[in-house]
Amino acid sequence: MTIIGVGLLGGSVGLAIKEWDPSVKIAGVGRRQAGMDEALALGAIDTAHLDSAEAVDQADLVILATPVGAFEAHLRAIASRLKPSVVITDVGSTKAIVARVARRVLGSKAPFVGSHPMAGSEQKGVAFARPDLFCGATCIITPTRLTPPRATRAVEALWRALDARTLRMTPTSHDRAMSRVSHLPHALSSLLMMLPTKGDLPITAGGFRDTTRLAGGDPEMWRDIFLTNRNAILSAIDTFDESLMQLRDLVELGDAQGLEKFFAAAKKRRRLTLGNH
Amino acid sequence: MTIIGVGLLGGSVGLAIKEWDPSVKIAGVGRRQAGMDEALALGAIDTAHLDSAEAVDQADLVILATPVGAFEAHLRAIASRLKPSVVITDVGSTKAIVARVARRVLGSKAPFVGSHPMAGSEQKGVAFARPDLFCGATCIITPTRLTPPRATRAVEALWRALDARTLRMTPTSHDRAMSRVSHLPHALSSLLMMLPTKGDLPITAGGFRDTTRLAGGDPEMWRDIFLTNRNAILSAIDTFDESLMQLRDLVELGDAQGLEKFFAAAKKRRRLTLGNH
Numbered sequence: 001m002t003i004i005g006v007g008l009l010g011g012s013v014g015l016a017i018k019e020w021d022p023s024v025k026i027a028g029v030g031r032r033q034a035g036m037d038e039a040l041a042l043g044a045i046d047t048a049h050l051d052s053a054e055a056v057d058q059a060d061l062v063i064l065a066t067p068v069g070a071f072e073a074h075l076r077a078i079a080s081r082l083k084p085s086v087v088i089t090d091v092g093s094t095k096a097i098v099a100r101v102a103r104r105v106l107g108s109k110a111p112f113v114g115s116h117p118m119a120g121s122e123q124k125g126v127a128f129a130r131p132d133l134f135c136g137a138t139c140i141i142t143p144t145r146l147t148p149p150r151a152t153r154a155v156e157a158l159w160r161a162l163d164a165r166t167l168r169m170t171p172t173s174h175d176r177a178m179s180r181v182s183h184l185p186h187a188l189s190s191l192l193m194m195l196p197t198k199g200d201l202p203i204t205a206g207g208f209r210d211t212t213r214l215a216g217g218d219p220e221m222w223r224d225i226f227l228t229n230r231n232a233i234l235s236a237i238d239t240f241d242e243s244l245m246q247l248r249d250l251v252e253l254g255d256a257q258g259l260e261k262f263f264a265a266a267k268k269r270r271r272l273t274l275g276n277h
Numbered sequence: 278m279t280i281i282g283v284g285l286l287g288g289s290v291g292l293a294i295k296e297w298d299p300s301v302k303i304a305g306v307g308r309r310q311a312g313m314d315e316a317l318a319l320g321a322i323d324t325a326h327l328d329s330a331e332a333v334d335q336a337d338l339v340i341l342a343t344p345v346g347a348f349e350a351h352l353r354a355i356a357s358r359l360k361p362s363v364v365i366t367d368v369g370s371t372k373a374i375v376a377r378v379a380r381r382v383l384g385s386k387a388p389f390v391g392s393h394p395m396a397g398s399e400q401k402g403v404a405f406a407r408p409d410l411f412c413g414a415t416c417i418i419t420p421t422r423l424t425p426p427r428a429t430r431a432v433e434a435l436w437r438a439l440d441a442r443t444l445r446m447t448p449t450s451h452d453r454a455m456s457r458v459s460h461l462p463h464a465l466s467s468l469l470m471m472l473p474t475k476g477d478l479p480i481t482a483g484g485f486r487d488t489t490r491l492a493g494g495d496p497e498m499w500r501d502i503f504l505t506n507r508n509a510i511l512s513a514i515d516t517f518d519e520s521l522m523q524l525r526d527l528v529e530l531g532d533a534q535g536l537e538k539f540f541a542a543a544k545k546r547r548r549l550t551l552g553n554h
Contacts, residue, residue, distance in 0.1 A: 138482075167480065177473070177480055181485045184472065201458075210487045215543040218544075230528055240472060243472070244521075247464055248514050263492075
């Protein structure tokens with residue numbers, strides 16, 4: 001197995017695979033020797049490489065775990081060095097653009113099946129990698145009509161071996177759903193963080209803290225998500241903005257019944273879908 | 278002392294006062310005998326009354342702890358029965374309207390000084406009352422230019438006795454600040470809860486859960502807050518909407534630098550003001 005990009009996610013895949021079956025040989029690829037040395041010392045990889053082309057020729061499975069922006073260059077570098085039986089996957093947060101890039105670069109040389117393990121944290125780097133990071137998490141697998149079923153099954157088997165729950169979606173429906181349940185929430189959280197004046201900040205309470213927690217995320221990762229899921233995010237912003245303007249009308253009109261009905265509907269939906277806590 | 282409305286907040290004031298000084302006599306006022314019996318059994322009050330007028334003639338301090346919408350009727354009922362030395366306060370979440378109502382109804386009969394203890398939870402009712410609810414919390418005290426200093430000091434002394442930290446603001450600046458750090462976050466949280474389609478909900482993760490936590494709040498309480506802080510909330514909505522449209526522009530233009538700068542500014546502001554966790 002080859003892991004390209006051995007940070008929090010890539011490193012955790014390595015540690016978890018080693019815990020599941022220590023006999024699996026893992027080649028790691030990274031930009032800096034120091035990071036590679038750290039990954040070797042932690043036991044997340046067996047061999048370290050600064051060049052992805054030289055690390056894939058024996059791999060049955062290649063996992064892209066760098067920022068999404070670096071995928072294309074790595075795919076180009078490895079395309080002609082792959083075993084015929086290889087399967088390629090990734091751990092990125094947006095899937096449609098990545099699927100298109102992989103199809104364009106790899107053609108019929110190797111099947112690519114996107115993965116989005118919904119795990120991670122605000123922490124960065126292999127130092128925070130944990131073998132149980134994916135344990136109990138949901139991992140969305142995004143085959144397309146062109147994906148060979150054996151490739152989809154191989155990627156599902158990987159995540160199940162790491163104790164994740166797998167769920168299939170198309171790349172496009174993944175990106176649309178994520179724009180609503182993850183990307184827009186991140187945008188709102190960051191915008192809200194910028195709203196209070198300096199004088200307001202001493203009186204913020206737990207609610208403000210919870211609602212802005214996502215704003216603590218890595219700016220480069222979120223930049224890439226917003227660049228690679230543009231249309232779905234624009235659509236989510238527009239739908240949200242329309243609902244914000246409807247609420248504004250209720251406030252301006254002093255519509256007691258309408259306001260109570262709105263808050264009650266949101267409370268009820270939360271209880272039914274997320275429970276009380 | 279008289280507590281009008283013995284629910285979570287009113288009941289917690291009673292329990293905390295009794296813990297601070299068991300000799301203070303507390304008259305409680307409620308709408309239902311069952312709630313009053315529960316408050317008596319828990320030791321939050323000494324005597325129970327269904328009529329506020331008959332519960333205030335010996336009080337040095339009267340605390341309104343009903344929903345804000347019921348304040349005016351109670352103030353009218355008690356206005357002519359108060360001791361000359363009495364001080365009146367409340368525990369409501371908006372302050373400017375309440376201050377105006379109190380001035381109009383009470384005139385020079387008694388000083389009213391608003392309080393907003395920033396404590397509570399999604400729970401309702403005296404059964405959830407706790408003597409330590411205000412311990413370490415911030416309580417905003419909102420005197421006006423017309424408030425006698427002794428009344429302000431009496432209300433501050435009350436909250437400090439309950440181990441809260443007090444902070445003075447004018448009613449209007451309180452409401453404006455709250456529209457940004459509490460009321461708009463609640464609106465965003467509730468709107469976000471309504472955004473995903475049914476199919477999206479199985480893939481929501483911790484971030485969505487945190488960002489929508491406020492949507493679990495009591496719909497009647499939030500209706501009243503949005504009715505009684507209309508102008509400040511409209512202004513917060515408009516400011517927020519403008520920033521959402523600026524972000525929308527960055528997304529539509531694919532402005533990598535602008536997006537990263539925005540996310541980095543929000544992350545930095547959160548770290549500097551709220552810390553990392």
